[in-house]
Amino acid sequence: MIVLKATQDKVLSVLQSVAGIVERRHTLPILANVLIRKTGGSLQLTTSDLEIQIRTTAELDGDAGNFTTTVGARKLIDILRTMPGDQTVSLESSQNKLILKGGKSRFTLQTLPAEDFPLVQEAANFGPVFSVPQKTLKSLLGQVSFAMAVHDIRYYLNGILFVAEGKTLSLVATDGHRLAFASATLDVEVPKQEVILPRKTVLELQRLLSDAEGGIDMQFANNQAKFSFDGMEFVTKLVEGKFPDYNRVIPKGHRNSLTLGRTTLLASLQRTAILTSDKFKGVRLNLEPGTLRIASSNAEQEEAVDELDIDYGGDTIEIGFNVTYLIDALGNMDQDMVKVELSDSNSSALMTIPDNESFKYVVMPMRI
Secondary structure (H helix, E strand, O other), X not given: OEEEEEEHHHHHHHHXXXXXXXXXXXXXXXXXXXXXXXXXXXXXXXXXXXXXXXXXEEOOEOOOOOEEEEEEHHHHHHHHHOOOOOOEEEEEEEOOEEEEEEOOEEEEEXXXXXXXXOOOOXXXXXXXXXXXXXXXXXXXXXXXXXHOOOOOOOHHHOEEEEEEEEEEEEEEEEOOXXXXXXXXXXXXXXXXXXXXXEHHHHHHXXXXXXXXXXXXXXXXXXXXXXXXEXXXXXXXXXOOOOOOOHHHHOOOOOOEEEEEEHHHHHHHHHHHHOOOOOOOOEEEEEEEOOEEEEEXXXXXXXXXXXXXXXXXXXXXXXXXXXXXXXXXXXXXXOOOEEEEEEXXXXXXXXXXXXXXXXXEEEEOOOOX
């Protein structure tokens, strides 16, 4: 039976859309496979790592009829990548094997039975569906995902907090040293829901979401989230645990503030970062009326000093920061101007976009 027949670029893009979560090495060999289910003329591809499951439906020609199997996802992709994009390829089933043909090439691949593929058990009690444009969600994820923790023992920090309430969707990420908050307005009112999406899910969504205006439907249950977009269905486990109260972390009423060009500040920080030591990424900011001085030094007694003329008339402050945390935030914004608010040399700094409440970034100072 011919399971599918289409051009290489079409088959490859469908496979790549589901294969991002597939690990090359897994305790369960079948999880390295993609589940192929053909029903009539419609083809469904599913992958899983037991915590996330991605399913897409595609119309790829071939014989009509019902058929299911599983085959190595990465191997299939690696083979397809070596073929020209406009070449017609076909996948045929033959005695527990799949034969991939393209031009004069032929590859015989081993399969594993579809009934052994462990599908994620979907929650029975999903909340109401609400939708946002893909572009909006992609932008929100981009504004906060860099602040997620990596392998933190406080497992609830290894992800992003989603808060949907009323007509607002807010995303928050923190690693304990900094916190990023971004929000957007929804078209519909939704009951209050708070969930923590795991790091791997966030990275996968960022990979799959497009800048299109098309919507992404979301639903949350106690221990699962479900996303539907572009003919794909994405189900993921949630991180259990209590996320820190981010409202208490975001400082209010700072005495001193300055507004300056984002790219100017970013370039200055990138220059001074060159002479920080690898372990100790500290830079000193000296703020005084009219001037911002950024300085760094390292174990070889080298130092960098950069001065910016600024419109500022507040207190004189000397404060230290991990320069990477500042560069991350500025590099993930696309606005022209940034507002920096400070209280004193021991308190956290707040970075925002002038006249825009939708983005806040808090960074703790460090001793230098």
